[in-house]
Amino acid sequence: MSARSIVPFGPQHPVLPEPIHLDLVLEDETVIEAIPSIGFVHRGLEKLVEKKDFQDYVYVAERICGICSFIHGMGYCSAIESTMGIEVPRRAEYLRTIWGEMSRIHSHLLWLGLLADAFGFESLFMQSWKLREKILDMFEMTTGGRVIFSVNQIGGVKRDMDSDTLKLFIKIFDDMKKELTALTKAFLNDYSVNTRLKGVGILTKEKAHELGAVGPMMRSSGIEIDTRKLGYSAYNELDFQVITSPVGDSYARTEVRINEIFQSIEIIRQAAQKIPDTELSLVVKGFPSGEYFMRAEQPRGEAIYYVKGNGTKFLDRVRVRTPTFANLPSMLEVLKGCQLADVPTLILTIDPCISCTER
Amino acid sequence: MSFASKSPWLIHYDGSSCNGCDIEVLACLTPVYDVERFGVINTGNPKHADIFLITGGINKQNEEVVKQIYDQMPSPKVVVAVGACACNGGIFKECYNIMGGVDKVLPVDIYVSGCAARPEAIIDGVVKAVALLDEKSKSISQGR
Ligand code: SF4
Numbered sequence: 001m002s003a004r005s006i007v008p009f010g011p012q013h014p015v016l017p018e019p020i021h022l023d024l025v026l027e028d029e030t031v032i033e034a035i036p037s038i039g040f041v042h043r044g045l046e047k048l049v050e051k052k053d054f055q056d057y058v059y060v061a062e063r064i065c066g067i068c069s070f071i072h073g074m075g076y077c078s079a080i081e082s083t084m085g086i087e088v089p090r091r092a093e094y095l096r097t098i099w100g101e102m103s104r105i106h107s108h109l110l111w112l113g114l115l116a117d118a119f120g121f122e123s124l125f126m127q128s129w130k131l132r133e134k135i136l137d138m139f140e141m142t143t144g145g146r147v148i149f150s151v152n153q154i155g156g157v158k159r160d161m162d163s164d165t166l167k168l169f170i171k172i173f174d175d176m177k178k179e180l181t182a183l184t185k186a187f188l189n190d191y192s193v194n195t196r197l198k199g200v201g202i203l204t205k206e207k208a209h210e211l212g213a214v215g216p217m218m219r220s221s222g223i224e225i226d227t228r229k230l231g232y233s234a235y236n237e238l239d240f241q242v243i244t245s246p247v248g249d250s251y252a253r254t255e256v257r258i259n260e261i262f263q264s265i266e267i268i269r270q271a272a273q274k275i276p277d278t279e280l281s282l283v284v285k286g287f288p289s290g291e292y293f294m295r296a297e298q299p300r301g302e303a304i305y306y307v308k309g310n311g312t313k314f315l316d317r318v319r320v321r322t323p324t325f326a327n328l329p330s331m332l333e334v335l336k337g338c339q340l341a342d343v344p345t346l347i348l349t350i351d352p353c354i355s356c357t358e359r
Numbered sequence: 360m361s362f363a364s365k366s367p368w369l370i371h372y373d374g375s376s377c378n379g380c381d382i383e384v385l386a387c388l389t390p391v392y393d394v395e396r397f398g399v400i401n402t403g404n405p406k407h408a409d410i411f412l413i414t415g416g417i418n419k420q421n422e423e424v425v426k427q428i429y430d431q432m433p434s435p436k437v438v439v440a441v442g443a444c445a446c447n448g449g450i451f452k453e454c455y456n457i458m459g460g461v462d463k464v465l466p467v468d469i470y471v472s473g474c475a476a477r478p479e480a481i482i483d484g485v486v487k488a489v490a491l492l493d494e495k496s497k498s499i500s501q502g503r
Contacts, residue, residue, distance in 0.1 A: 011424055019372070019373055019424070040375065040420050040424070041373070041374075041375045041376070041415070042375065042418065042420065043375050043456050044454040044455045044456040047454065047455060048453060063451075064377065065378050066379025066380070066381065066382060067378050067382060125389070126389055126390055129385075129389035130389065130391065133386070146383070146386075146477065146478075147379045148379050353378065355373075355375075
């Protein structure tokens with residue numbers, strides 16, 4: 001047996017914009033074990049419910065994470081709306097779906113870029129982020145913000161998209177598909193990219209199940225679960241298939257996410273056709289009481305929002321279980337036995353969002 | 360200043376931000392905004408860096424990390440706090456695990472406001488940082 005050594009990774013590391021620390025136990029070049037230590041981004045925002053009332057807390061919920069900000073806001077609002085028995089206008093639900101899917105596209109493009117950066121393909125990184133900027137422009141057009149939008153409120157949404165805007169969006173997406181296809185080719189067919197992804201970091205179906213993986217991480221190990229199929233927002237009226245892959249390696253995870261981008265575009269197209277003409281928001285009276293679990297599909301997987309009200313304007317408790325938290329055990333699993341040089345791509349493979357995880 | 364007298368290299372650390380400002384810092388480096396055309400490079404190594412960009416507030420856990428990165432940077436150096444969180448704690452100010460803005464532990468030279476800070480504002484902050492860097496290196500070379 002060769003000697004073991006421990007290599008510290010992070011918290012400040014060029015590959016990740018966010019801080020996480022890992023102690024990598026190595027035997028020669030092979031990782032035997034990875035021991036994480038987290039807490040660098042912990043803010044304690046769940047406890048802020050005691051200081052901000054349930055309407056103001058929407059702004060905090062959106063800032064659980066700046067990448068999946070929209071769906072965090074939506075998840076929190078839906079949970080509160082359920083405890084108060086509010087029936088949100090359909091148009092608002094459709095708009096939430098459209099913005100939610102746009103968030104998914106921008107998040108997946110962001111991830112593709114970071115992955116390309118991790119395996120050292122700088123121009124692919126730039127191309128992915130260039131495409132992503134188009135989505136951000138669309139967000140800015142409709143909400144006024146690029147990453148934090150604040151369009152959700154308890155009872156509905158604050159802004160509308162008129163039919164011209166929706167038509168324009170469909171056209172932008174159609175144009176974007178060409179560039180996306182070119183991008184896809186580089187990620188899925190390029191020889192050197194393949195060598196970095198294929199057969200690396202395999203997570204079997206059994207392991208994914210056992211470790212409680214969620215989202216694309218789980219779906220690329222062949223498990224067919226997507227919380228959007230529960231039919232929250234407008235998803236019950238939209239037609240889409242859950243995307244899976246049986247292989248479970250980094251390549252499969254890339255493939256699943258890329259296909260989800262195309263899927264999201266189709267969902268937006270359907271939603272733009274079916275969107276009904278109702279008002280945008282209801283006036284909310286009274287305070288939430290009782291508790292509710294809301295499950296929503298984030299770009300990274302299933303997130304759970306728990307709220308408990310007591311009939312006053314301050315909630316008793318808010319709890320968020322984010323997808324990265326659920327995926328950390330799977331990340332440690334795929335790191336075992338990998339080469340040191342593969343560590344950055346394997347950390348990225350779960351699409352980590354540390355600020356969600358630590359809240 | 361009509362031209363940059365230096366290609367400033369920067370290092371970025373995420374304190375306890377929500378990621379919003381983080382990805383905007385990264386967006387500055389990618390097409391559309393592309394600060395590399397001004398010679399700005401995002402380096403991972405504190406010893407190569409002139410400008411320290413921090414997003415997010417300070418907590419007990421990252422306090423040491425931030426200080427260490429700062430200490431490793433060679434003088435002259437400029438600290439830029441990006442976003443409301445880094446300026447004074449922002450929306451998380453009242454959280455039990457937030458001590459406040461970056462100026463609780465480091466001397467901050469430039470504050471970039473916004474939640475999230477817009478790329479234009481961040482670039483503006485970096486440009487101001489370059490001017491400040493010039494001043495600082497002048498006073499060092501004059502032995503002050
Ligand atoms: S200033 Fe706003 S967007 Fe930036 S890190 Fe803080 S909460 Fe997030």
